[in-house]
Amino acid sequence: MLAFVLTLVLLLSIVIVLAYAERKVAAFMQDRLGPTEAGPYGSLQSVLDVLKLLQKEDIVPAAADKSLFKLAPILIFAAVFAGFAVIPFTPDLVPAGIGIGVFYLLAIISLDVVGLLMAGWGSNNKYAMLGAMRSVAQIVSYEIPAGLAILSAVMVCQSLDFQEISYQQGALMNQFPGLEYEMNWLFGIEALGINTTTIGGITTWNIFRAPILLISFIIYFIASLAESNRAPFDIPEAESELVAGFHVEYSGFRFAVLFLAEYSMMVLVSLVAVILFLGSWNTPLPNIGPVSLAYWTTGTVGEVSSILWGGFWLLSKTFVLLFLQLQIRWTYPRLRVDQLMHLCWKVLTPIALGVVLIAGIWRLLMI
Amino acid sequence: MRTTERKAIQHKSGFWDVVKSLVSGLRLTWKHFKNANNRRTPEYVTDKNYFNQPDGLVTLKYPYEAIPVPDNGRYRLHNEIDDCIVCDLCAKICPVNCITIESVKATEEIGVTSDGTKKRLYAPVFDIDLAKCCYCGLCTTVCPTDCLTMTPVYDFAEVDIKNMIYHFTDLSPEQAEEKKQLLAKQQEEMAAAKAAALAARKQG
Ligand code: SF4
Ligand code: SF4
Numbered sequence A: 001m002l003a004f005v006l007t008l009v010l011l012l013s014i015v016i017v018l019a020y021a022e023r024k025v026a027a028f029m030q031d032r033l034g035p036t037e038a039g040p041y042g043s044l045q046s047v048l049d050v051l052k053l054l055q056k057e058d059i060v061p062a063a064a065d066k067s068l069f070k071l072a073p074i075l076i077f078a079a080v081f082a083g084f085a086v087i088p089f090t091p092d093l094v095p096a097g098i099g100i101g102v103f104y105l106l107a108i109i110s111l112d113v114v115g116l117l118m119a120g121w122g123s124n125n126k127y128a129m130l131g132a133m134r135s136v137a138q139i140v141s142y143e144i145p146a147g148l149a150i151l152s153a154v155m156v157c158q159s160l161d162f163q164e165i166s167y168q169q170g171a172l173m174n175q176f177p178g179l180e181y182e183m184n185w186l187f188g189i190e191a192l193g194i195n196t197t198t199i200g201g202i203t204t205w206n207i208f209r210a211p212i213l214l215i216s217f218i219i220y221f222i223a224s225l226a227e228s229n230r231a232p233f234d235i236p237e238a239e240s241e242l243v244a245g246f247h248v249e250y251s252g253f254r255f256a257v258l259f260l261a262e263y264s265m266m267v268l269v270s271l272v273a274v275i276l277f278l279g280s281w282n283t284p285l286p287n288i289g290p291v292s293l294a295y296w297t298t299g300t301v302g303e304v305s306s307i308l309w310g311g312f313w314l315l316s317k318t319f320v321l322l323f324l325q326l327q328i329r330w331t332y333p334r335l336r337v338d339q340l341m342h343l344c345w346k347v348l349t350p351i352a353l354g355v356v357l358i359a360g361i362w363r364l365l366m367i
Numbered sequence B: 001m002r003t004t005e006r007k008a009i010q011h012k013s014g015f016w017d018v019v020k021s022l023v024s025g026l027r028l029t030w031k032h033f034k035n036a037n038n039r040r041t042p043e044y045v046t047d048k049n050y051f052n053q054p055d056g057l058v059t060l061k062y063p064y065e066a067i068p069v070p071d072n073g074r075y076r077l078h079n080e081i082d083d084c085i086v087c088d089l090c091a092k093i094c095p096v097n098c099i100t101i102e103s104v105k106a107t108e109e110i111g112v113t114s115d116g117t118k119k120r121l122y123a124p125v126f127d128i129d130l131a132k133c134c135y136c137g138l139c140t141t142v143c144p145t146d147c148l149t150m151t152p153v154y155d156f157a158e159v160d161i162k163n164m165i166y167h168f169t170d171l172s173p174e175q176a177e178e179k180k181q182l183l184a185k186q187q188e189e190m191a192a193a194k195a196a197a198l199a200a201r202k203q204g
Helices: A004-029 A045-055 A066-086 A101-125 A126-159 A162-168 A212-227 A253-275 A304-329 A337-366 B002-013 B015-037 B089-093 B137-144 B173-203
Strands: B077-079 B100-107 B121-129 B148-152 B166-167
Touching: A004 A045, A004 A066, A004 A253, A004 A304, A004 B015, A045 A212, A066 A101, A066 A253, A101 A126, A101 A162, A101 A253, A126 A212, A126 A253, A126 A337, A212 A253, A212 A304, A212 A337, A253 A304, A304 B015, A337 B089, A337 B173, B002 B100, B077 B121, B089 B100, B089 B137, B121 B173, B137 B148
Parallel strands: none
Antiparallel strands: B077 B148, B100 B121, B121 B166
């Protein structure tokens, strides 16, 4: 229960910061000022937006399928929020440390699609229906390259447990039960003879442990943009064509929940990318001889220091990815539906399949 | 022609060309993001710097900052009532009849304007309805004492349209009444004097 409340509070604060950052980043990239009036530099803007939404009337269209319409936002948010349960925030803090975390995450996030369809269908509005159909088509398609990219990371790490994958990517590896005698080699190639087990830092991040994962990371990142309906894959919401896609009929609190779910999804996919590819809560600084930067910036497991350092590194890496998502949104134009499907099925999926194969071979080099 | 076009498209759609153009897009937005801490200064258009500020945020926080307006711009009217000789020229030329002037002759000379013209009329009413005004500026050109001028103030929206009528008179209603009575008295006296003179002439 405590984990639930803490995660929710953490998520809400990240989303509020993100919503504010989105406006400011958008403004700065377009040479505008963004919000300036509410609070210093407009920093209270997103809080006020939420308060405004909560005061609004909760409109349920007369011809809507009421039960579906009302249930959908809750289901969508619940699906995304449930994904946070398996995210390890620090070396010894994970809301639910189950051994099949990756599997669970992929499964529970797919539930999102059901909620989207419910919202679109329940609204009884053709734009909402079109938006939901596009959204579902897009998310279902992009789950394949995303899943394959995750699979390649799982193959290299030989684990479905997010916490174990995290430990593998740092100098603390041998402290994880079951990994006491594991070794990390530079680029994962034992033949090079450079042992990075105690060097840690960036050299043991998955994208360096097995450089092929850099390609999976890029594939995953692109696919995750599509899964969270972000530009340039925001066809489901295409403001200029569909007004707001599947949530066009929603207002007030229900809209706020959908909005929250969307931003939570952004946070979740970035967190997963960080954990699987960018070293999770591990520090990027390696131990260099007597200068054990990695140990200094990791803290001792089980103490407050490790919680602070772990949380700091995880969140800052996540924010870098989130910033990238925002920047991409304000840089690239939206893809057409056929281009979207082309990219998914003819480009990303074949590459991801190839990467899975190479990752398997790479794993053989690592042992 | 068509073949060259097709070649150009093919050339630009190779994998690395696409990557290059994606990266250059990101670089562009990053450049703007980095420049976000400098802002355009609100400068006048003739200023040397006006066209030399390619970087930085262009938004002006309007009520707090504003670009200066040209000196000869036509904005809110102002009448310097001390200099006004109440000649009514402005009211006559106004194409939309938005200037209302009532004049009362003074019993004696009131004073002189700053350019030396003698003032002989009071203006109990000098109203300009700026909601009707079309800012043609004709009234300012005809004004013989240059007391009716355009100011650089352009932000004077009102909630109640009645407030758009600007009253420029310097007389309170009581004073105006007093002046009117003075004039009436003087005219009565003059009429009496005239009648007396006429009577005297008849007798004589
Ligand atoms: S500017 Fe033109 S319209 Fe306005 S008061 Fe003067 S003469 Fe009339
Ligand atoms: S033209 Fe000038 S001097 Fe004459 S009444 Fe108008 S403001 Fe006064």
